Amino acid sequence: MTADPGVHFQLSRPSPTLDAAVLDVGSNSVRLVIYRVEGRAIWSLFNEKVQAGLGRGVEQTGLLDPDGIDAALTALRRFRAVLDAVQPHALYTAATAAVREAADGRNFVERVKAQTGITLNILDGEQEARFAALGVLAGAPEAQGVVGDLGGFSLELVRLDKGRPGIGVTLPLGPFALGQGKPFDAALVRKEVNRKLEGAYPFRTPCFYAVGGAWRTLALVHMRLADYPLEILHQYEMTAADALDTARFIARQSKASLERIEGVSKKRVDALPYAAVLLEALVERLELERVQVSAYGLREGLIYEAMPADLRALDPLIEGCAALGARQAIAEDLGHALEDWLAPAMNSLAPVFSPGRDPVLLAAACRLADLGSRLHPDHRPHLVFEQVLRAPIAGMSHAERAFLAVALFARHTASLNIPEPRILSRVLSPERTVRARALGAAMRLACDLSGRSAALLARSSLRMTGNRLVLSAEPAAADLLLGEQASRRGATLAGILDRELKIERD
Numbered sequence: 001m002t003a004d005p006g007v008h009f010q011l012s013r014p015s016p017t018l019d020a021a022v023l024d025v026g027s028n029s030v031r032l033v034i035y036r037v038e039g040r041a042i043w044s045l046f047n048e049k050v051q052a053g054l055g056r057g058v059e060q061t062g063l064l065d066p067d068g069i070d071a072a073l074t075a076l077r078r079f080r081a082v083l084d085a086v087q088p089h090a091l092y093t094a095a096t097a098a099v100r101e102a103a104d105g106r107n108f109v110e111r112v113k114a115q116t117g118i119t120l121n122i123l124d125g126e127q128e129a130r131f132a133a134l135g136v137l138a139g140a141p142e143a144q145g146v147v148g149d150l151g152g153f154s155l156e157l158v159r160l161d162k163g164r165p166g167i168g169v170t171l172p173l174g175p176f177a178l179g180q181g182k183p184f185d186a187a188l189v190r191k192e193v194n195r196k197l198e199g200a201y202p203f204r205t206p207c208f209y210a211v212g213g214a215w216r217t218l219a220l221v222h223m224r225l226a227d228y229p230l231e232i233l234h235q236y237e238m239t240a241a242d243a244l245d246t247a248r249f250i251a252r253q254s255k256a257s258l259e260r261i262e263g264v265s266k267k268r269v270d271a272l273p274y275a276a277v278l279l280e281a282l283v284e285r286l287e288l289e290r291v292q293v294s295a296y297g298l299r300e301g302l303i304y305e306a307m308p309a310d311l312r313a314l315d316p317l318i319e320g321c322a323a324l325g326a327r328q329a330i331a332e333d334l335g336h337a338l339e340d341w342l343a344p345a346m347n348s349l350a351p352v353f354s355p356g357r358d359p360v361l362l363a364a365a366c367r368l369a370d371l372g373s374r375l376h377p378d379h380r381p382h383l384v385f386e387q388v389l390r391a392p393i394a395g396m397s398h399a400e401r402a403f404l405a406v407a408l409f410a411r412h413t414a415s416l417n418i419p420e421p422r423i424l425s426r427v428l429s430p431e432r433t434v435r436a437r438a439l440g441a442a443m444r445l446a447c448d449l450s451g452r453s454a455a456l457l458a459r460s461s462l463r464m465t466g467n468r469l470v471l472s473a474e475p476a477a478a479d480l481l482l483g484e485q486a487s488r489r490g491a492t493l494a495g496i497l498d499r500e501l502k503i504e505r506d
Contacts (some may be wrong), residue, residue: 019045019088020306022299023079025112025120027055027098027176028152028271029213030072032079033299034088040311040319042138042303043392046082050075051267054108055098055153055176064102072108073115080116092302095120096128097154097174125170129156133165134301136209136294139394140235141316145207148282149297150214150275152176157203169203171196175214175274184273186251193281206289208282211297214275217268219293222246224261229423231263232390234295235397240283243291247283250276296394315360317395321367321404324391329370330452337454338366342442345462345469349497352435353400361400362439365407369443370452372412381412385419402428403436410440411447414492438496445471445489449480456480465502469494472504481505 017038024031031049035042052071054064083091099105100122109120123131132149141163149156153176158168173196178189210219216233222242223231238246250258251273258269282288304312322335329335342362351358368388372380389405396404402424409418418424424433442462450457459477463470471490473480480486481503494501 018090019086020090020092020303021083021086021088022302023076023091023093023118023120024299025054025072025076025093025095025099026151027058027096027154027174028053030054030075030079031299032082034082034086035303037303038319038323040307040314040316041323042300042316042394043323046086048079048082053152053176054102055151055174056181057176058098058102058153059172059177059179062103064098064104064108069108069111073111076112076116076118080118090306091118092299093118093120094128094131094298094302095122096298097125097151097170097172098176100124101153101172125154125156126168128154128298129158129168129170130165131298131301131305132156132211133158133160133168134304135297135299136160136211136301137163137165138300138304139294139296139316140209140292141395143207143209143292143294145209146203146205146286147209147211147294148215150174150210150212150278152180152271155278157200159203159205160209167202169200171200173197173278175271178274178278180270180274186273186277189274189277190281193278194285197281197285200285204286206287208286208288208291209294210279210291211294213268214271215279216293216295217264217272218246218250218275218279219291220263221250221258221261221272224263225249229420229426230389230398230401232398232401233293234392234394236293237397238291240288240290243279243288244283247276247280251280315363315395317360317393317400318363318367320391320393320395321364324387324393325368325371328372328374330373331370331454333454334370334447334452335367337457338369338443338446339363341446341457341460341462342366342439345464346439346442348464349435352429352432353403357400361403361407364396365404365411365439365443368404368408369411369447371408377412381409381415382419384412385409389420389423398427399429399432403432406433406436407440407443410437411443412440414441434496438493441489441493441496445486445493448485448489464499467499468502469497469499470502470504478505 020037021034029049030052034046036045052068054068056065112120133147136143136147143160147158151174153174155171155173159166219236222238259266346362372384375383385405388408460473490501
């Protein structure tokens with residue numbers, strides 16, 4: 001079933017830049033996010049939430065929490081004022097499990113309409129699961145496994161198969177449904193979780209995509225325990241053993257101990273032990289091998305569904321890099337030209353990532369080649385490295401982030417003093433580091449050789465022949481290859497690749 005969650009906008013390629021807002025009224029929080037949508041790239045411009053706790057007590061009373069109603073209405077009135085000022089192209093609204101299950105849920109929706117003029121769309125469990133799955137696909141189109149979207153009241157499980165959401169189910173396994181607000185008893189919660197997970201066997205899978213604030217907080221705790229240096233939660237991955245160890249550690253801690261963990265929000269602490277016990281049960285019952293955190297979920301799923309099929313089919317990493325690079329670009333067509341010029345040589349090398357990923361990373365890096373063009377040259381390599389490493393772009397693993405950051409550093413300098421050595425040693429193998437340096441040196445050669453002119457670059461070529469790196473040009477453009485610049489840049493690239501440079505001027 002497909003929800004109609006608000007005012008639809010139509011995206012096309014090439015598409016104008018537009019803003020879309022999502023009002024998400026969940027069981028725990030009420031949130032407004034305003035996105036800038038640039039084709040396939042989705043950027044969060046404004047993100048504000050209020051921990052209203054609408055779902056607190058629904059399991060016991062069947063009604064929304066009275067204090068939560070007041071907090072939610074206050075937040076929505078403020079959000080109405082923000083929306084009136086920003087005037088996004090589209091507004092999507094979604095009310096989830098607590099409003100759906102509570103006897104006074106529809107009355108709450110009517111009060112929201114009366115006080116703010118906003119129509120909240122109540123999603124059923126199937127719709128909520130489906131949009132969460134679409135959000136995961138928006139951020140990781142190759143995702144294959146099961147999505148688990150944990151909210152304050154419910155857990156949505158939905159299978160991903162060949163880039164599409166499959167079967168889904170909603171289970172009352174959110175912290176509020178498991179007793180949050182009462183003293184935490186791990187044994188009782190574990191028993192209740194196992195009872196409610198009976199029949200979840202259709203969702204057995206090697207890979208579990210964790211969506212929701214409680215899962216992100218749990219992953220943050222694992223980062224602290226593992227002394228993991230790259231603090232980016234999107235596509236952060238844990239083995240099943242790591243997830244179990246972290247869940248059991250959290251379930252044993254007091255509230256005060258959890259609050260002392262750096263970065264753990266005090267507003268998340270009460271829910272965290274319930275999420276931990278649930279994850280422990282999911283790892284065991286679904287026979288998980290790894291858990292990957294997705295910062296994309298229901299809200300991004302709403303945006304993603306608005307895109308036509310041809311736009312959804314584009315790679316989010318390449319398109320995100322293109323959008324980011326375009327903001328500083330001097331030569332608009334440089335990215336495509338670089339990719340075409342470098343592909344014969346770079347794609348002839350043995351891949352260092354999974355099948356098909358090296359060409360994607362080549363295309364993404366080329367879209368960023370002009371990223372530092374408007375920055376001070378003395379600081380450009382380090383500033384570009386930092387921006388690429390932590391850019392809010394979807395569709396890449398942590399290793400791929402580091403690879404692109406090293407490539408863009410090498411795009412601007414031959415220095416071996418690459419920033420963040422602690423991060424690189426943890427997430428990037430020596431082989432991948434060398435390849436990233438080679439890609440950056442190749443981009444530097446191409447840009448300096450052609451003066452960033454796509455037309456001029458097309459009159460030369462770079463190829464691998466045996467143990468030689470061959471740089472050549474059309475006879476009428478042979479003067480391109482004169483001087484020290486071409487030979488120096490070419491020699492740097494050849495040295496990284498352990499090849500002999502040959503410049504053909506005839």
